[in-house]
Amino acid sequence: MNHESLARGVPHTVPGAIVALSLSGKVTLRPEEGRTILFGRNRPEVDVCVGETDLQVSRTQGTLTRRDGHWWVSNTGRLPIRLPRTRLLFRDEDPVPLPEGYTPLFIRGSRDREHLLEMYVVGWHGGQPAAQHDAKTQHPKQWRLTDDEHLALVVLGQRYLLHEANPQPISRQHAAQILAELEPDTNWSAKRVEHVVADVRARLSARGVYGLVREEVGEPVGNALNDNLLRELVLSTTLVPTDLALLDRLSY
Structure with missing residues (x-):
């Protein structure tokens, strides 16, 4: 069974818009100041349902809010939210701004289950990066050491x-x-x-x-x-x- 993924980009839309995707649903919001997305287990009360059958996921696990030109993710649930680079965001910590492009969020539930919530903040390219099949491969950033x-x-x-x-x-x-x-x-x-x-x-x-x-x-x-x-x-x-x-x- 194929599952849609935001890792491949999103359809062309306005810069600054956000797309949130879980196994249970998807929502897209334009970059209007103060707009908020709720995500968590309680499908009737949230915009994106995640971990619907897992009682360790909070009914409202977190929020995404547009403020000061960025989308900010906050944790309002009991479990930490894992961001890239193993960064953990706990309840009531300061919100974290999402960068342009793709960001996966993970919520670890019962029996070592991990629930994925994908985020994509649209950059000025409009959503879908151009293919660059013949472009020269970029080397990773190496650090200079003595x-x-x-x-x-x-x-x-x-x-x-x-x-x-x-x-x-x-x-x-x-x-x-x-x-x-x-x-x-x-x-x-x-x-x-x-x-x-x-x-x-x-x-x-x-x-x-x-x-x-x-x-x-x-x-x-x-x-x-x-x-x-x-x-x-x-x-x-x-x-x-x-x-x-x-x-x-x-x-x-």
């Missing part, structure tokens, strides 16, 4: 480059031991590893990468900051599996 930063992050993130399931960064103490073996004439310590990695996190956070500062991940932080950093570096191909050749000098 040699020391690159080596330290390959060591710290080697499990990500080895394609392990659910990888985590190795400890900075372990990373310092490996770096000291690779570069015995360099003063590598756990504190230096921590400073190097913190500098990279701060630099990428200032460039707009989300989840690299404590305020964005909440408590307890654990490995979340370095995990988010390493995932960004791998997804951007700043770190790639062939970088593991840097570790070939290790003695096992």
Whole structure:
């Protein structure tokens, strides 16, 4: 059975309009200040029904409101709403603006079910991006690292480059031991590893990468900051599996 998806774009419509789609329905609104879309389990009382048979989804799970030239998503339900980049939006938190284009929202319900609500904010192209079959492929945005930063992050993130399931960064103490073996004439310590990695996190956070500062991940932080950093570096191909050749000098 084929299911319509907004990921392919939307029919041509006015810039700034929003389209919301779930398994149970679809609604389109023009970009008029103050317009609101309600979504949740209670079909008679909401504009878009989502999670209709799942009692863990709230009857009114959230709202979309047009304000100050943007569409803002708010959570009014009991469950968090998951946005891209694993961002969680909880009840009564400040609304989050939706960017132009496609945004999927996920609500996790009972028995690990996830309910999808697709959003599409129409940009100035009018909705349907033009096909560009012969256009030159754009390379991902790679981040510039110094040699020391690159080596330290390959060591710290080697499990990500080895394609392990659910990888985590190795400890900075372990990373310092490996770096000291690779570069015995360099003063590598756990504190230096921590400073190097913190500098990279701060630099990428200032460039707009989300989840690299404590305020964005909440408590307890654990490995979340370095995990988010390493995932960004791998997804951007700043770190790639062939970088593991840097570790070939290790003695096992």
